[in-house]
Amino acid sequence: MTVHPRYTQTIAIFVLTLLTVLTLAVLVFIIVFVFGKGLPYISYDFLFAKPEDMGRSGGIFPTLIGTVILPLFAIIIATPLGVGTAVYLTEYTRENRITRIIRFGADCLAGIPSIIFGLFGFIFFVTTLRMGWSIMSGSLTLVFMILPTIIRTSEEAIKAVPYSYREVSFSLGATLWQTVRKVVLPNALPGIVTGIMLSIGRSIGETAAVIFTAGSSLRMPHSIFDSIRTMSVHFYILAREGISNKNAYATAAVLIISILIINLISYWMMNMFIAKKTK
Template sequence: MNLLSPKWTQRIAIGVLGAATLATLLVLLFIIVFVLEKGLRTISWSFLFTNPQDMGRAGGIFPTLVGTLLLPLLALAVAVPLGVGTAVYLTEYTREGRLTRIIRFGTDCLAGIPSIIFGLFGFIFFVTILKMGWCLLAGGLTLAIMILPTIIRTTEEAIRAVPYSYREVSFSLGATRWATVVKVVLPNALPGIVTGVMLGIGRCIGETAAVIFTAGSALRLPHSVFDSVRTMSVHFYILAREGVSAENAYGTAAVLILSILLLNVTTYWLMHRFIGRRA
Protein backbone atom coordinates (compact mmCIF):
# COMPACT_ATOMS: atom_id res chain seq x y z
CA MET A 1 0.00 0.00 0.00
CA ASN A 2 1.46 3.31 -1.00
CA LEU A 3 0.55 6.29 1.07
CA LEU A 4 2.17 8.70 -1.33
CA SER A 5 1.70 9.05 -5.01
CA PRO A 6 4.90 8.75 -7.12
CA LYS A 7 4.66 12.46 -7.84
CA TRP A 8 4.85 13.33 -4.16
CA THR A 9 7.63 10.83 -3.46
CA GLN A 10 9.59 12.54 -6.18
CA ARG A 11 8.92 16.00 -4.78
CA ILE A 12 9.90 15.02 -1.25
CA ALA A 13 13.09 13.34 -2.47
CA ILE A 14 14.10 16.44 -4.40
CA GLY A 15 13.25 18.62 -1.41
CA VAL A 16 15.23 16.58 1.15
CA LEU A 17 18.28 16.04 -1.05
CA GLY A 18 18.31 19.67 -2.12
CA ALA A 19 18.09 20.81 1.48
CA ALA A 20 21.03 18.57 2.45
CA THR A 21 23.13 20.05 -0.37
CA LEU A 22 22.13 23.57 0.58
CA ALA A 23 22.95 23.04 4.27
CA THR A 24 26.41 21.71 3.38
CA LEU A 25 27.14 24.61 1.07
CA LEU A 26 25.89 27.16 3.59
CA VAL A 27 28.10 25.82 6.39
CA LEU A 28 31.17 25.83 4.12
CA LEU A 29 30.37 29.25 2.79
CA PHE A 30 29.80 30.58 6.31
CA ILE A 31 33.20 29.35 7.50
CA ILE A 32 35.01 30.79 4.51
CA VAL A 33 33.20 34.12 4.61
CA PHE A 34 33.65 34.36 8.38
CA VAL A 35 37.41 33.79 8.20
CA LEU A 36 37.92 35.99 5.16
CA GLU A 37 35.80 38.75 6.65
CA LYS A 38 37.91 38.78 9.80
CA GLY A 39 41.23 38.17 8.09
CA LEU A 40 41.22 40.00 4.78
CA ARG A 41 41.68 43.43 6.27
CA THR A 42 44.91 42.28 7.92
CA ILE A 43 46.40 41.07 4.64
CA SER A 44 48.76 43.45 2.88
CA TRP A 45 52.05 43.15 1.03
CA SER A 46 53.93 43.88 4.21
CA PHE A 47 51.89 41.23 6.11
CA LEU A 48 52.84 38.67 3.49
CA PHE A 49 56.46 39.58 2.98
CA THR A 50 57.91 40.78 6.27
CA ASN A 51 59.14 38.89 9.29
CA PRO A 52 56.96 38.60 12.36
CA GLN A 53 57.86 40.67 15.40
CA ASP A 54 57.19 40.09 19.06
CA MET A 55 56.30 36.38 18.60
CA GLY A 56 53.76 37.21 15.88
CA ARG A 57 51.96 39.98 17.75
CA ALA A 58 53.11 42.40 15.08
CA GLY A 59 54.80 42.19 11.69
CA GLY A 60 54.14 39.74 8.88
CA ILE A 61 54.11 36.01 8.27
CA PHE A 62 56.79 35.61 5.62
CA PRO A 63 58.72 32.72 7.26
CA THR A 64 55.53 30.72 7.75
CA LEU A 65 54.64 31.30 4.10
CA VAL A 66 58.02 29.84 3.15
CA GLY A 67 57.56 26.98 5.61
CA THR A 68 54.11 26.17 4.21
CA LEU A 69 55.61 26.06 0.74
CA LEU A 70 58.73 24.02 1.53
CA LEU A 71 57.34 21.40 3.90
CA PRO A 72 54.67 19.93 1.57
CA LEU A 73 57.10 20.23 -1.34
CA LEU A 74 59.64 18.11 0.49
CA ALA A 75 56.94 15.64 1.55
CA LEU A 76 55.71 15.33 -2.05
CA ALA A 77 59.22 14.93 -3.43
CA VAL A 78 59.51 11.82 -1.26
CA ALA A 79 55.94 10.54 -1.26
CA VAL A 80 55.00 10.90 -4.94
CA PRO A 81 57.79 8.76 -6.46
CA LEU A 82 57.43 6.15 -3.70
CA GLY A 83 53.63 6.15 -3.81
CA VAL A 84 53.25 6.09 -7.58
CA GLY A 85 55.99 3.48 -7.83
CA THR A 86 54.26 1.26 -5.29
CA ALA A 87 50.91 1.66 -7.02
CA VAL A 88 52.40 0.80 -10.42
CA TYR A 89 54.11 -2.23 -8.95
CA LEU A 90 50.95 -3.46 -7.24
CA THR A 91 48.75 -3.01 -10.30
CA GLU A 92 51.02 -3.73 -13.26
CA TYR A 93 53.80 -5.99 -12.05
CA THR A 94 52.08 -8.39 -9.66
CA ARG A 95 49.20 -10.75 -10.05
CA GLU A 96 46.36 -10.28 -7.60
CA GLY A 97 47.05 -12.57 -4.67
CA ARG A 98 47.30 -12.90 -0.94
CA LEU A 99 50.37 -10.65 -0.74
CA THR A 100 48.86 -7.76 -2.72
CA ARG A 101 45.69 -8.02 -0.65
CA ILE A 102 47.72 -7.82 2.57
CA ILE A 103 49.67 -4.82 1.27
CA ARG A 104 46.45 -3.10 0.21
CA PHE A 105 44.82 -3.80 3.58
CA GLY A 106 47.89 -2.42 5.31
CA THR A 107 47.80 0.78 3.25
CA ASP A 108 44.12 1.24 4.02
CA CYS A 109 44.84 0.88 7.73
CA LEU A 110 47.74 3.34 7.53
CA ALA A 111 45.51 5.85 5.78
CA GLY A 112 43.14 5.82 8.74
CA ILE A 113 45.74 6.37 11.47
CA PRO A 114 45.48 9.76 13.21
CA SER A 115 48.24 12.15 12.16
CA ILE A 116 49.48 12.59 15.72
CA ILE A 117 50.67 8.97 15.66
CA PHE A 118 52.79 9.72 12.61
CA GLY A 119 54.01 12.84 14.43
CA LEU A 120 55.02 10.75 17.41
CA PHE A 121 56.81 8.26 15.16
CA GLY A 122 58.60 11.10 13.35
CA PHE A 123 59.62 12.62 16.64
CA ILE A 124 61.01 9.36 17.98
CA PHE A 125 62.60 8.10 14.78
CA PHE A 126 63.75 11.13 12.75
CA VAL A 127 64.12 13.78 15.46
CA THR A 128 65.53 11.66 18.26
CA ILE A 129 67.04 8.41 16.98
CA LEU A 130 68.45 9.84 13.74
CA LYS A 131 69.35 13.01 15.66
CA MET A 132 67.93 15.35 13.05
CA GLY A 133 66.33 17.60 15.63
CA TRP A 134 63.22 19.60 14.82
CA CYS A 135 63.72 20.45 11.20
CA LEU A 136 62.29 20.73 7.72
CA LEU A 137 63.70 17.34 6.76
CA ALA A 138 62.21 15.46 9.72
CA GLY A 139 58.86 17.19 9.17
CA GLY A 140 58.88 16.54 5.42
CA LEU A 141 59.69 12.85 5.86
CA THR A 142 57.01 12.45 8.51
CA LEU A 143 54.40 14.12 6.32
CA ALA A 144 55.57 11.98 3.40
CA ILE A 145 54.84 8.82 5.38
CA MET A 146 51.52 10.29 6.43
CA ILE A 147 50.28 10.97 2.89
CA LEU A 148 51.87 7.91 1.30
CA PRO A 149 48.82 5.61 1.78
CA THR A 150 46.49 8.19 0.24
CA ILE A 151 48.73 8.61 -2.79
CA ILE A 152 49.18 4.86 -3.23
CA ARG A 153 45.45 4.12 -3.08
CA THR A 154 44.28 6.96 -5.31
CA THR A 155 47.00 6.19 -7.87
CA GLU A 156 46.05 2.52 -7.79
CA GLU A 157 42.40 3.34 -8.46
CA ALA A 158 43.39 5.71 -11.26
CA ILE A 159 45.62 3.07 -12.86
CA ARG A 160 42.90 0.43 -12.60
CA ALA A 161 40.50 2.76 -14.40
CA VAL A 162 42.72 2.76 -17.51
CA PRO A 163 41.05 0.32 -19.94
CA TYR A 164 42.77 -3.04 -20.23
CA SER A 165 42.45 -2.85 -24.02
CA TYR A 166 44.96 0.05 -24.08
CA ARG A 167 47.54 -2.20 -22.50
CA GLU A 168 46.75 -5.02 -24.92
CA VAL A 169 47.18 -2.70 -27.88
CA SER A 170 50.45 -1.41 -26.51
CA PHE A 171 51.81 -4.93 -25.93
CA SER A 172 50.64 -6.06 -29.35
CA LEU A 173 52.64 -3.21 -30.90
CA GLY A 174 55.80 -4.58 -29.35
CA ALA A 175 55.93 -2.49 -26.19
CA THR A 176 57.54 -3.80 -23.04
CA ARG A 177 55.63 -3.58 -19.79
CA TRP A 178 57.68 -0.56 -18.79
CA ALA A 179 57.03 1.26 -22.08
CA THR A 180 53.32 0.52 -21.68
CA VAL A 181 53.32 1.94 -18.17
CA VAL A 182 55.18 5.10 -19.19
CA LYS A 183 53.46 5.80 -22.51
CA VAL A 184 49.92 4.58 -21.95
CA VAL A 185 49.04 3.77 -18.36
CA LEU A 186 50.49 6.72 -16.43
CA PRO A 187 49.41 9.48 -18.86
CA ASN A 188 45.86 8.18 -18.76
CA ALA A 189 45.89 7.80 -15.00
CA LEU A 190 47.32 11.29 -14.51
CA PRO A 191 44.09 13.11 -13.57
CA GLY A 192 43.41 10.56 -10.84
CA ILE A 193 47.00 10.69 -9.61
CA VAL A 194 46.84 14.49 -9.46
CA THR A 195 43.66 14.25 -7.39
CA GLY A 196 45.48 12.02 -4.92
CA VAL A 197 48.46 14.37 -4.79
CA MET A 198 46.15 17.32 -4.18
CA LEU A 199 44.53 15.47 -1.28
CA GLY A 200 48.03 14.86 0.06
CA ILE A 201 49.01 18.52 -0.28
CA GLY A 202 45.83 19.51 1.51
CA ARG A 203 46.63 17.21 4.41
CA CYS A 204 50.23 18.51 4.59
CA ILE A 205 49.18 22.15 4.60
CA GLY A 206 46.48 21.61 7.16
CA GLU A 207 48.58 19.49 9.52
CA THR A 208 49.58 20.94 12.88
CA ALA A 209 50.20 18.22 15.46
CA ALA A 210 52.61 16.12 13.43
CA VAL A 211 54.42 19.23 12.20
CA ILE A 212 55.01 20.71 15.66
CA PHE A 213 56.37 17.33 16.78
CA THR A 214 58.85 17.03 13.91
CA ALA A 215 59.52 20.36 12.19
CA GLY A 216 59.17 22.47 15.30
CA SER A 217 57.79 25.97 15.24
CA ALA A 218 60.72 28.34 14.81
CA LEU A 219 59.79 31.76 13.48
CA ARG A 220 62.95 32.25 11.43
CA LEU A 221 63.54 31.72 7.73
CA PRO A 222 65.12 28.27 7.26
CA HIS A 223 68.56 28.22 5.63
CA SER A 224 68.76 24.48 5.07
CA VAL A 225 66.62 21.36 5.49
CA PHE A 226 68.10 21.02 8.97
CA ASP A 227 66.48 24.23 10.20
CA SER A 228 63.20 24.27 12.04
CA VAL A 229 60.23 25.88 10.29
CA ARG A 230 56.74 26.97 11.18
CA THR A 231 53.86 26.52 8.76
CA MET A 232 50.87 28.81 8.50
CA SER A 233 48.62 26.24 10.16
CA VAL A 234 50.99 25.94 13.10
CA HIS A 235 51.38 29.72 13.24
CA PHE A 236 47.61 30.14 13.31
CA TYR A 237 47.30 27.49 16.02
CA ILE A 238 49.93 29.13 18.23
CA LEU A 239 48.62 32.66 17.74
CA ALA A 240 45.07 31.61 18.55
CA ARG A 241 45.84 29.07 21.28
CA GLU A 242 48.18 31.27 23.26
CA GLY A 243 46.07 34.34 22.63
CA VAL A 244 48.97 36.19 21.00
CA SER A 245 47.00 38.05 18.38
CA ALA A 246 43.54 37.14 17.16
CA GLU A 247 43.87 39.65 14.35
CA ASN A 248 47.04 38.13 12.93
CA ALA A 249 45.65 34.64 13.49
CA TYR A 250 42.68 35.40 11.26
CA GLY A 251 44.97 37.10 8.76
CA THR A 252 47.04 33.91 8.56
CA ALA A 253 43.93 31.78 8.22
CA ALA A 254 42.70 33.95 5.36
CA VAL A 255 46.04 33.62 3.56
CA LEU A 256 45.84 29.85 4.09
CA ILE A 257 42.37 29.63 2.57
CA LEU A 258 43.32 31.81 -0.38
CA SER A 259 46.49 29.87 -1.11
CA ILE A 260 44.61 26.56 -1.11
CA LEU A 261 42.06 28.09 -3.47
CA LEU A 262 44.86 29.32 -5.73
CA LEU A 263 46.52 25.90 -5.66
CA ASN A 264 43.34 24.11 -6.70
CA VAL A 265 42.51 26.56 -9.45
CA THR A 266 45.99 26.37 -11.00
CA THR A 267 46.11 22.58 -10.79
CA TYR A 268 42.77 22.14 -12.51
CA TRP A 269 43.67 24.73 -15.11
CA LEU A 270 46.98 22.98 -15.85
CA MET A 271 45.30 19.60 -15.96
CA HIS A 272 42.60 20.70 -18.38
CA ARG A 273 45.20 22.26 -20.64
CA PHE A 274 47.24 19.09 -20.58
CA ILE A 275 44.30 16.77 -21.22
CA GLY A 276 42.90 19.11 -23.85
CA ARG A 277 46.16 18.83 -25.71
CA ARG A 278 46.20 15.03 -25.61
CA ALA A 279 42.67 14.06 -26.52
Protein backbone atom coordinates in the same frame (compact mmCIF):
# COMPACT_ATOMS: atom_id res chain seq x y z
CA MET B 1 -4.19 7.21 13.54
CA THR B 2 -2.21 7.05 10.37
CA VAL B 3 -1.00 10.09 8.55
CA HIS B 4 -1.53 10.11 4.83
CA PRO B 5 1.72 9.23 3.05
CA ARG B 6 1.48 12.44 1.06
CA TYR B 7 1.66 14.49 4.27
CA THR B 8 4.59 12.52 5.67
CA GLN B 9 6.28 13.14 2.34
CA THR B 10 5.71 16.88 2.61
CA ILE B 11 6.98 16.93 6.19
CA ALA B 12 10.01 14.78 5.30
CA ILE B 13 10.98 16.98 2.38
CA PHE B 14 10.56 20.06 4.52
CA VAL B 15 12.82 18.67 7.27
CA LEU B 16 15.43 17.45 4.77
CA THR B 17 15.49 20.83 3.03
CA LEU B 18 15.84 22.59 6.35
CA LEU B 19 18.73 20.39 7.48
CA THR B 20 20.51 20.67 4.14
CA VAL B 21 20.17 24.44 4.09
CA LEU B 22 21.44 24.55 7.67
CA THR B 23 24.48 22.45 6.73
CA LEU B 24 25.33 24.57 3.72
CA ALA B 25 24.75 27.74 5.73
CA VAL B 26 27.19 26.62 8.43
CA LEU B 27 29.86 25.74 5.90
CA VAL B 28 29.41 29.00 4.00
CA PHE B 29 29.41 30.93 7.28
CA ILE B 30 32.85 29.55 8.20
CA ILE B 31 34.39 30.72 4.96
CA VAL B 32 32.66 34.11 4.98
CA PHE B 33 33.51 34.70 8.65
CA VAL B 34 37.22 33.98 8.24
CA PHE B 35 37.49 35.95 5.01
CA GLY B 36 35.51 38.86 6.45
CA LYS B 37 37.82 39.10 9.46
CA GLY B 38 41.07 38.22 7.72
CA LEU B 39 41.08 39.57 4.17
CA PRO B 40 41.29 43.28 5.16
CA TYR B 41 44.66 42.64 6.85
CA ILE B 42 46.28 40.81 3.97
CA SER B 43 48.73 42.94 2.10
CA TYR B 44 52.01 42.60 0.26
CA ASP B 45 53.81 43.48 3.48
CA PHE B 46 51.88 40.91 5.49
CA LEU B 47 52.86 38.15 3.07
CA PHE B 48 56.47 39.08 2.49
CA ALA B 49 57.71 40.70 5.68
CA LYS B 50 59.35 39.06 8.67
CA PRO B 51 57.19 38.52 11.72
CA GLU B 52 57.98 40.73 14.67
CA ASP B 53 57.32 40.34 18.37
CA MET B 54 56.39 36.60 18.12
CA GLY B 55 53.95 37.31 15.30
CA ARG B 56 52.13 40.12 17.09
CA SER B 57 53.02 42.39 14.21
CA GLY B 58 54.90 42.11 10.95
CA GLY B 59 54.32 39.48 8.29
CA ILE B 60 54.36 35.77 7.81
CA PHE B 61 57.09 35.26 5.25
CA PRO B 62 59.08 32.48 7.01
CA THR B 63 55.89 30.50 7.62
CA LEU B 64 55.01 30.92 3.95
CA ILE B 65 58.39 29.39 3.07
CA GLY B 66 57.75 26.57 5.55
CA THR B 67 54.34 25.90 4.06
CA VAL B 68 55.86 25.58 0.58
CA ILE B 69 58.99 23.65 1.48
CA LEU B 70 57.60 20.98 3.81
CA PRO B 71 54.91 19.61 1.46
CA LEU B 72 57.33 19.99 -1.48
CA PHE B 73 59.94 17.67 0.04
CA ALA B 74 57.24 15.29 1.20
CA ILE B 75 55.84 15.09 -2.35
CA ILE B 76 59.29 14.56 -3.88
CA ILE B 77 59.78 11.50 -1.67
CA ALA B 78 56.22 10.17 -1.55
CA THR B 79 55.44 10.36 -5.28
CA PRO B 80 57.95 7.72 -6.49
CA LEU B 81 56.97 5.43 -3.62
CA GLY B 82 53.25 5.87 -4.14
CA VAL B 83 53.25 5.66 -7.93
CA GLY B 84 55.68 2.73 -7.76
CA THR B 85 53.34 0.89 -5.43
CA ALA B 86 50.37 1.64 -7.67
CA VAL B 87 52.23 0.40 -10.77
CA TYR B 88 53.21 -2.76 -8.96
CA LEU B 89 49.67 -3.38 -7.74
CA THR B 90 48.05 -2.82 -11.12
CA GLU B 91 50.58 -3.93 -13.73
CA TYR B 92 52.97 -6.41 -12.20
CA THR B 93 50.83 -8.69 -10.12
CA ARG B 94 47.42 -10.25 -9.70
CA GLU B 95 45.25 -10.08 -6.62
CA ASN B 96 46.96 -12.29 -4.08
CA ARG B 97 48.06 -12.33 -0.49
CA ILE B 98 50.81 -9.73 -1.03
CA THR B 99 48.55 -7.19 -2.75
CA ARG B 100 46.01 -7.67 0.01
CA ILE B 101 48.68 -6.96 2.62
CA ILE B 102 49.82 -3.87 0.71
CA ARG B 103 46.26 -2.54 0.39
CA PHE B 104 45.60 -3.29 4.04
CA GLY B 105 48.74 -1.33 4.96
CA ALA B 106 47.71 1.65 2.86
CA ASP B 107 44.13 1.63 4.19
CA CYS B 108 45.29 1.46 7.79
CA LEU B 109 47.84 4.20 7.23
CA ALA B 110 45.08 6.38 5.78
CA GLY B 111 43.03 6.03 8.96
CA ILE B 112 45.74 6.87 11.47
CA PRO B 113 45.16 10.24 13.15
CA SER B 114 47.73 12.95 12.62
CA ILE B 115 48.71 13.15 16.28
CA ILE B 116 49.96 9.54 16.03
CA PHE B 117 52.06 10.52 13.03
CA GLY B 118 53.36 13.37 15.15
CA LEU B 119 54.29 11.05 18.02
CA PHE B 120 55.93 8.60 15.66
CA GLY B 121 57.84 11.29 13.76
CA PHE B 122 59.05 12.70 17.06
CA ILE B 123 60.33 9.41 18.44
CA PHE B 124 61.66 8.05 15.11
CA PHE B 125 63.01 10.97 13.09
CA VAL B 126 63.58 13.62 15.74
CA THR B 127 64.93 11.41 18.53
CA THR B 128 66.07 8.00 17.25
CA LEU B 129 67.55 9.21 13.96
CA ARG B 130 68.77 12.42 15.63
CA MET B 131 67.42 14.75 12.97
CA GLY B 132 66.06 17.13 15.60
CA TRP B 133 63.12 19.42 14.95
CA SER B 134 63.79 20.10 11.32
CA ILE B 135 62.42 20.43 7.83
CA MET B 136 63.79 16.94 7.21
CA SER B 137 61.87 15.30 10.10
CA GLY B 138 58.71 17.22 9.24
CA SER B 139 58.74 16.27 5.54
CA LEU B 140 59.52 12.62 6.22
CA THR B 141 56.62 12.44 8.69
CA LEU B 142 54.34 14.00 6.07
CA VAL B 143 55.48 11.33 3.59
CA PHE B 144 53.99 8.67 5.87
CA MET B 145 50.78 10.65 6.07
CA ILE B 146 50.20 11.33 2.37
CA LEU B 147 51.45 8.05 0.89
CA PRO B 148 48.03 6.27 1.08
CA THR B 149 46.33 9.10 -0.86
CA ILE B 150 48.96 8.97 -3.60
CA ILE B 151 48.79 5.17 -3.85
CA ARG B 152 44.99 5.16 -4.03
CA THR B 153 44.61 7.94 -6.62
CA SER B 154 47.48 6.66 -8.78
CA GLU B 155 45.98 3.18 -8.73
CA GLU B 156 42.61 4.50 -9.87
CA ALA B 157 44.29 6.59 -12.57
CA ILE B 158 46.33 3.66 -13.87
CA LYS B 159 43.32 1.35 -13.85
CA ALA B 160 41.42 3.91 -15.93
CA VAL B 161 43.93 3.62 -18.79
CA PRO B 162 42.14 1.40 -21.36
CA TYR B 163 43.59 -2.06 -21.71
CA SER B 164 43.76 -1.70 -25.49
CA TYR B 165 46.57 0.88 -25.07
CA ARG B 166 48.71 -1.75 -23.40
CA GLU B 167 47.84 -4.38 -26.02
CA VAL B 168 48.92 -2.10 -28.85
CA SER B 169 52.17 -1.36 -27.04
CA PHE B 170 52.87 -5.07 -26.45
CA SER B 171 52.05 -5.89 -30.07
CA LEU B 172 54.72 -3.39 -31.13
CA GLY B 173 57.21 -5.48 -29.20
CA ALA B 174 57.51 -3.21 -26.16
CA THR B 175 58.43 -4.78 -22.84
CA LEU B 176 56.19 -4.39 -19.81
CA TRP B 177 58.46 -1.70 -18.36
CA GLN B 178 58.50 0.23 -21.66
CA THR B 179 54.73 -0.01 -21.79
CA VAL B 180 54.37 1.25 -18.24
CA ARG B 181 56.79 4.10 -18.78
CA LYS B 182 55.76 5.28 -22.22
CA VAL B 183 52.08 4.35 -22.44
CA VAL B 184 50.45 3.77 -19.09
CA LEU B 185 52.03 6.47 -16.93
CA PRO B 186 51.68 9.35 -19.42
CA ASN B 187 47.99 8.53 -19.83
CA ALA B 188 47.46 8.24 -16.10
CA LEU B 189 49.37 11.44 -15.37
CA PRO B 190 46.43 13.81 -14.75
CA GLY B 191 44.97 11.37 -12.22
CA ILE B 192 48.32 10.99 -10.49
CA VAL B 193 48.79 14.75 -10.34
CA THR B 194 45.33 15.09 -8.81
CA GLY B 195 46.41 12.79 -5.99
CA ILE B 196 49.56 14.85 -5.51
CA MET B 197 47.55 18.07 -5.34
CA LEU B 198 45.17 16.60 -2.77
CA SER B 199 48.17 15.50 -0.69
CA ILE B 200 49.67 19.00 -0.86
CA GLY B 201 46.35 20.39 0.35
CA ARG B 202 46.32 18.00 3.27
CA SER B 203 49.96 18.72 4.19
CA ILE B 204 49.38 22.47 4.17
CA GLY B 205 46.50 22.18 6.61
CA GLU B 206 48.30 19.74 8.90
CA THR B 207 49.25 20.94 12.36
CA ALA B 208 49.55 18.11 14.89
CA ALA B 209 52.02 16.03 12.90
CA VAL B 210 54.13 19.03 11.92
CA ILE B 211 54.44 20.86 15.22
CA PHE B 212 56.15 17.88 16.91
CA THR B 213 58.51 17.13 14.05
CA ALA B 214 59.38 20.39 12.30
CA GLY B 215 59.16 22.48 15.44
CA SER B 216 57.93 26.04 15.43
CA SER B 217 60.93 28.30 14.91
CA LEU B 218 60.05 31.63 13.35
CA ARG B 219 63.52 32.22 11.93
CA MET B 220 64.34 31.73 8.27
CA PRO B 221 65.82 28.22 7.83
CA HIS B 222 69.30 27.89 6.37
CA SER B 223 69.36 24.15 5.75
CA ILE B 224 66.97 21.22 5.79
CA PHE B 225 68.11 20.45 9.31
CA ASP B 226 66.74 23.73 10.63
CA SER B 227 63.44 23.97 12.40
CA ILE B 228 60.62 25.77 10.63
CA ARG B 229 57.06 26.90 11.30
CA THR B 230 54.27 26.38 8.77
CA MET B 231 51.27 28.64 8.36
CA SER B 232 48.94 26.19 10.14
CA VAL B 233 51.29 25.93 13.10
CA HIS B 234 51.75 29.71 13.13
CA PHE B 235 47.98 30.20 13.08
CA TYR B 236 47.53 27.66 15.87
CA ILE B 237 50.09 29.37 18.07
CA LEU B 238 48.71 32.86 17.37
CA ALA B 239 45.17 31.74 18.11
CA ARG B 240 45.79 29.47 21.07
CA GLU B 241 48.17 31.71 22.92
CA GLY B 242 46.06 34.75 22.12
CA ILE B 243 49.05 36.53 20.60
CA SER B 244 47.16 38.41 17.93
CA ASN B 245 43.63 37.68 16.72
CA LYS B 246 44.06 40.09 13.84
CA ASN B 247 47.09 38.26 12.47
CA ALA B 248 45.46 34.92 13.26
CA TYR B 249 42.45 35.74 11.08
CA ALA B 250 44.67 37.03 8.29
CA THR B 251 46.85 33.88 8.42
CA ALA B 252 43.73 31.69 8.42
CA ALA B 253 42.45 33.51 5.35
CA VAL B 254 45.74 33.00 3.48
CA LEU B 255 45.72 29.34 4.57
CA ILE B 256 42.17 28.72 3.36
CA ILE B 257 42.76 30.55 0.09
CA SER B 258 45.85 28.42 -0.67
CA ILE B 259 44.03 25.20 0.13
CA LEU B 260 40.93 26.16 -1.85
CA ILE B 261 43.06 27.04 -4.87
CA ILE B 262 44.94 23.74 -4.68
CA ASN B 263 41.75 21.71 -4.22
CA LEU B 264 40.03 23.59 -7.05
CA ILE B 265 42.93 22.83 -9.39
CA SER B 266 42.78 19.15 -8.47
CA TYR B 267 39.01 19.03 -9.04
CA TRP B 268 39.39 20.73 -12.36
CA MET B 269 42.11 18.28 -13.37
CA MET B 270 40.10 15.30 -12.19
CA ASN B 271 37.10 16.43 -14.27
CA MET B 272 39.29 17.00 -17.32
CA PHE B 273 40.69 13.52 -16.80
CA ILE B 274 37.26 11.90 -16.46
CA ALA B 275 35.92 13.84 -19.44
CA LYS B 276 38.85 12.65 -21.57
CA LYS B 277 38.41 9.04 -20.50
CA THR B 278 34.69 8.88 -21.15
CA LYS B 279 34.92 10.46 -24.59
